Amino acid sequence: MTTYIIRRLLQGLIVLILVTLVVFFVIRLLPGDPLIIFIAQTAQLEAMPQEMIEQLRHEFGLDKSIVVQYINWIRNIFRGDFGVSIYYREHVSTLMAERFPVTLHLGGLALIVGAVVGIAAGLITAVRRGKWLDKIITPLTYIGITIPVFWLGILMIYLFGLKLHWLPISGYTSPLDDFWLSTRQLVMPVICLSFFSIAANARQMRSSMLETISQDYVRTAWAKGLSERRVIMKHALKNSLIPVITLVGMGVGIIFGGSVLVETVFAIPGVGRLLVSSILGQDYVVVQAITFVIAITILLVNLMVDISYGWFDPRIRYG
Amino acid sequence: MAESRVTDAGYLTNTPRASEWRRFRRVFFSRGVVAFGLIVLLLLLITAIFAAWLAPYDPYRPGVAPSLAQPSWEHWLGSDILGRDTLSRLIYGSRTALMVGFVSVAAASVIGIPMGIVAAYSGGAVNAVIMRSMDALMCFPMLLLSLVIAGLLGNGIWNVIIALSVATIPGYARVTHGLALSIKENDFILQQRSMGSSYQRVIFQHILPNAFPSLIVLMTMQLGNLILAEAGLSFLGIGIEPPGAAWGAMVNDGYRYLLHNPILSFAPGLAIMLVVFAFNMVGDGLRDALDPRLRGLL
Numbered sequence: 001m002t003t004y005i006i007r008r009l010l011q012g013l014i015v016l017i018l019v020t021l022v023v024f025f026v027i028r029l030l031p032g033d034p035l036i037i038f039i040a041q042t043a044q045l046e047a048m049p050q051e052m053i054e055q056l057r058h059e060f061g062l063d064k065s066i067v068v069q070y071i072n073w074i075r076n077i078f079r080g081d082f083g084v085s086i087y088y089r090e091h092v093s094t095l096m097a098e099r100f101p102v103t104l105h106l107g108g109l110a111l112i113v114g115a116v117v118g119i120a121a122g123l124i125t126a127v128r129r130g131k132w133l134d135k136i137i138t139p140l141t142y143i144g145i146t147i148p149v150f151w152l153g154i155l156m157i158y159l160f161g162l163k164l165h166w167l168p169i170s171g172y173t174s175p176l177d178d179f180w181l182s183t184r185q186l187v188m189p190v191i192c193l194s195f196f197s198i199a200a201n202a203r204q205m206r207s208s209m210l211e212t213i214s215q216d217y218v219r220t221a222w223a224k225g226l227s228e229r230r231v232i233m234k235h236a237l238k239n240s241l242i243p244v245i246t247l248v249g250m251g252v253g254i255i256f257g258g259s260v261l262v263e264t265v266f267a268i269p270g271v272g273r274l275l276v277s278s279i280l281g282q283d284y285v286v287v288q289a290i291t292f293v294i295a296i297t298i299l300l301v302n303l304m305v306d307i308s309y310g311w312f313d314p315r316i317r318y319g
Numbered sequence: 320m321a322e323s324r325v326t327d328a329g330y331l332t333n334t335p336r337a338s339e340w341r342r343f344r345r346v347f348f349s350r351g352v353v354a355f356g357l358i359v360l361l362l363l364l365i366t367a368i369f370a371a372w373l374a375p376y377d378p379y380r381p382g383v384a385p386s387l388a389q390p391s392w393e394h395w396l397g398s399d400i401l402g403r404d405t406l407s408r409l410i411y412g413s414r415t416a417l418m419v420g421f422v423s424v425a426a427a428s429v430i431g432i433p434m435g436i437v438a439a440y441s442g443g444a445v446n447a448v449i450m451r452s453m454d455a456l457m458c459f460p461m462l463l464l465s466l467v468i469a470g471l472l473g474n475g476i477w478n479v480i481i482a483l484s485v486a487t488i489p490g491y492a493r494v495t496h497g498l499a500l501s502i503k504e505n506d507f508i509l510q511q512r513s514m515g516s517s518y519q520r521v522i523f524q525h526i527l528p529n530a531f532p533s534l535i536v537l538m539t540m541q542l543g544n545l546i547l548a549e550a551g552l553s554f555l556g557i558g559i560e561p562p563g564a565a566w567g568a569m570v571n572d573g574y575r576y577l578l579h580n581p582i583l584s585f586a587p588g589l590a591i592m593l594v595v596f597a598f599n600m601v602g603d604g605l606r607d608a609l610d611p612r613l614r615g616l617l
Binding site: 015019021030142143145154155258264302 | 451452456459460461464472556557581588591600
């Protein structure tokens, strides 16, 4: 077990290095000089003398070779310095400190809702296979994995916001300022963002639960005369959770991806929206920082998921 | 065409071809919803091919209808702010969706599948380099990676295709890698190698055909995902250039007039959902008919 964890950590380290290479080079090698774009945006391109352009280039470190720029970038990240946004003229770490908590609040809730509701729905539909609950929930999960998130958001805004006036249609308030308003504002975005995960988790949970309850040890548990509750919750649940854990881990990536769309639909000032506006503004410093932080988060989650398998199923041998 | 090659592989049994085909058809059509998906896809294909004949108006010309017209007999789905006919734009949008879907799947699988096979068959350092790079790419959510690439490459349908292909390559490589690892343990591969078959021959004539049924299933399901992702990108304003028609962009255009004219947003969204649903159902049917062991995996 220990050797497995160490090997997995080393592997993670190599992947981490590759991630930094992808983030830096993919973004920098794409066409478009960020500086020229910045100058053009402020409509000073013609007025600006060549020396000043050169000076700005120097200021952002864009006059050095790309390898040197990469090494500088890595060194600064270790110091917690993600550089200065070309567009906002502000430290990226400051920008992210403002935006990340918002996305974590939204995404964290969506992840929990997705896992809890999804697993519960999968459990019920497997145990009550072919009964009316199964016949209602299972088709719904098909819709869940096909509906475009942004469209679901718009449908909800139309129905619950514009027609029924139950919930506010957009915006974000910190729960520390006004907990009730913050919660009301988040109801729709959280449902919207977790919808895919609920459906995907429910489908996975249903099929893995069906497989587990047909196994010998579960039959033995029934034969001992244990209650349904004990058989399912105590014996079958833990083993059927393994494939779902993988999916919940992957759900982190899906939620980060979806948050870009959901934050746009509901006008929530999180990292997703910052990323979109930075991409459209070709602000590569911010794009690099955000993609890097997201990729690292996903890397760590995958690492934890892999290691947690042993706890869920001691039969798994780490070879 | 694909089906006959699939049965050629003799994946599980060596029964004659005709009955294999019959079995495939029986399992594939055993669920009504799969047949429904197939019909939707056929209609979509016809719509995309004959868009010019089917569309009642020029989808790009403003002013064929009053601005933001409600649905009527002349304009079944109303019109947008510029007075363009929504139904015509919806019909032309099917071309964008299908083209992005098919070309990206083709490009990503042509690159990703050989990478997976070569990694699995070679093992050692080659395997480590390829698979760790794929792991690194997989740390980026597919939508985010394609968003970053397409956004920085600039507008245009080809940039979207490049972005989506790059973002989906690791998925193909990883699934193919897993398949190839189990296929290469078979005795017939050992036989080929002991006969002195070349590297290319073993990979392309023996491992690839045996992985093919599962890969077809993967590709079908990816088509749905790609159309969903393309819709997401164009919703964010990335990809299709302004006069062009893309369903995601249409949803976004209509969003501003949601209260006044909700159908502008509702119709293209419904189209996306229907098409993605159809691809998923056909993928499910193919999976059950070609390789039921993939149940729960894909």
